[in-house]
Amino acid sequence: MANSTERSKELFERALRVLVEGGSSPSRGPANYGEYPLFIERGEGAWIWDVDGNRYIDWMMAYGALPLGHAHPLIVEALTEAASTGTLFAAATEVEVEVAELISGLVPGAEKVRFANTGTEATMAAIRLARGYTGRPRFIKFEGHYHGWYDDYLVSAHPQPTVVFGHPNDPVKIPDSSGLNRKALEDTIVVPWNDLEAIERAISNYRGSIAAVITEGIMANIGVIPPGEDYLQGLREITRANDILLILDETVTGCRIARGGCQELFDVDADIVTMGKGLGAGFPVAAFAGRAEIMEALAWGGVLHYGTQNASRAGMFAARVNLTELAKDDGAAFTRLWEVGEKFTSGLNQIFSETGTSAIAQGVGPMLQIFFTDRPEITDFRDFCTHVDRGRYQRFALSLFAHGVYMTPSSALHSVASLAHTDEDVAVTLEAVRLVLQSGMEE
Numbered sequence: 001m002a003n004s005t006e007r008s009k010e011l012f013e014r015a016l017r018v019l020v021e022g023g024s025s026p027s028r029g030p031a032n033y034g035e036y037p038l039f040i041e042r043g044e045g046a047w048i049w050d051v052d053g054n055r056y057i058d059w060m061m062a063y064g065a066l067p068l069g070h071a072h073p074l075i076v077e078a079l080t081e082a083a084s085t086g087t088l089f090a091a092a093t094e095v096e097v098e099v100a101e102l103i104s105g106l107v108p109g110a111e112k113v114r115f116a117n118t119g120t121e122a123t124m125a126a127i128r129l130a131r132g133y134t135g136r137p138r139f140i141k142f143e144g145h146y147h148g149w150y151d152d153y154l155v156s157a158h159p160q161p162t163v164v165f166g167h168p169n170d171p172v173k174i175p176d177s178s179g180l181n182r183k184a185l186e187d188t189i190v191v192p193w194n195d196l197e198a199i200e201r202a203i204s205n206y207r208g209s210i211a212a213v214i215t216e217g218i219m220a221n222i223g224v225i226p227p228g229e230d231y232l233q234g235l236r237e238i239t240r241a242n243d244i245l246l247i248l249d250e251t252v253t254g255c256r257i258a259r260g261g262c263q264e265l266f267d268v269d270a271d272i273v274t275m276g277k278g279l280g281a282g283f284p285v286a287a288f289a290g291r292a293e294i295m296e297a298l299a300w301g302g303v304l305h306y307g308t309q310n311a312s313r314a315g316m317f318a319a320r321v322n323l324t325e326l327a328k329d330d331g332a333a334f335t336r337l338w339e340v341g342e343k344f345t346s347g348l349n350q351i352f353s354e355t356g357t358s359a360i361a362q363g364v365g366p367m368l369q370i371f372f373t374d375r376p377e378i379t380d381f382r383d384f385c386t387h388v389d390r391g392r393y394q395r396f397a398l399s400l401f402a403h404g405v406y407m408t409p410s411s412a413l414h415s416v417a418s419l420a421h422t423d424e425d426v427a428v429t430l431e432a433v434r435l436v437l438q439s440g441m442e443e
């Protein structure tokens with residue numbers, strides 16, 4: 001690296017003595033960052049600084065949790081107020097009603113809302129709700145979709161060698177962790193995405209026992225893979241015809257792709273929607289929402305969902321500012337997020353073609369990922385695992401650090417535009433990409 005990162009290195013050695021892998025999640029450790037990760041000290045707008053004082057344009061943005069960027073003045077103001085008047089009461093507050101009203105106004109079908117803290121909590125509660133409401137045990141999840149780390153759906157989510165997939169008509173369920181309750185997976189049906197015949201086949205195999213289908217609206221944990229044309233509508237029609245609930249996991253796409261998320265963008269309606277990441281603008285705020293009739297199954301703890309930290313006042317203060325900013329001026333924020341994302345994506349593709357690099361930038365509006373591949377597009381999990389050079393991407397992303405650009409080093413994750421990114425940030429990033437590719441550092 002051109003810049004010194006000695007202090008990060010020292011901190012990592014110290015961290016290894018007290019933290020597993022020197023951090024708090026495997027995605028922050030050596031698997032993605034190699035020898036040692038950069039320790040980040042400060043963020044402002046689109047920039048972050050590491051502990052050695054190096055500055056980076058941040059395209060990871062806490063995996064999309066920061067639509068307004070780092071330390072947005074309105075968020076700072078709201079949090080200062082919350083900090084001085086009470087951050088958590090674990091009791092009813094006015095601001096939680098306001099935030100629920102904002103969500104209800106923005107997200108189609110969100111008649112009733114329940115707050116949680118993380119995307120994992122929201123999706124696991126949504127699955128329990130669907131089972132409780134329908135009285136059926138099974139649910140369908142898709143290959144390559146990640147919904148969090150709860151046992152029931154922690155299967156066939158991570159990239160794997162292709163030999164273990166099994167036939168697409170009967171995919172092998174690949175557990176993503178040791179220690180899972182194997183019985184939990186008995187009621188989980190795994191199906192390839194972007195394939196309506198596959199879902200029809202699974203439904204007819206397990207007729208009458210399926211509570212819900214859970215899906216990401218845009219695949220965001222295997223790079224970025226959009227749904228095929230009319231795929232989500234097809235999924236909606238099939239689930240409705242079979243009286244199965246559709247759970248749309250908008251943990252990534254909510255507060256990012258459109259005011260109404262993927263429901264609005266793809267003109268599809270879900271029974272239950274989950275949100276997280278971008279909702280709290282940097283605070284752990286998540287939610288699940290849907291038709292009142294379904295959500296009411298939670299009442300009196302019928303389908304139980306608790307949480308001391310649910311709807312913390314501080315988190316709600318942040319979410320209120322965030323949603324208000326994102327919704328104002330007829331959703332102009334989303335026009336801007338798309339503008340930045342598309343400029344970035346098309347700029348990357350132009351550089352790949354000019355430098356003769358076998359790579360594509362693939363995305364939907366503000367979300368994008370670079371795939372080192374010979375393919376013109378990547379359309380599903382199996383495609384990704386078979387045709388994407390993940391090691392090369394990792395070397396590429398790590399090489400960008402020395403040029404002041406911070407992208408996730410995991411090819412299964414993605415870059416996101418925020419409202420803090422400027423056209424200049426895009427231009428500087430593209431120049432850095434060109435330099436790295438010309439130097440062949442990533443090969």
Ligand SMILES: Cc1ncc(COP(=O)(O)O)c(C=O)c1O
Binds near residue numbers: 063147
């Ligand atoms: C689509 C999706 N759902 C759920 C989750 C889990 O969210 P959290 O990390 O907040 O538990 C993630 C996290 O990456 C996600 O991408």
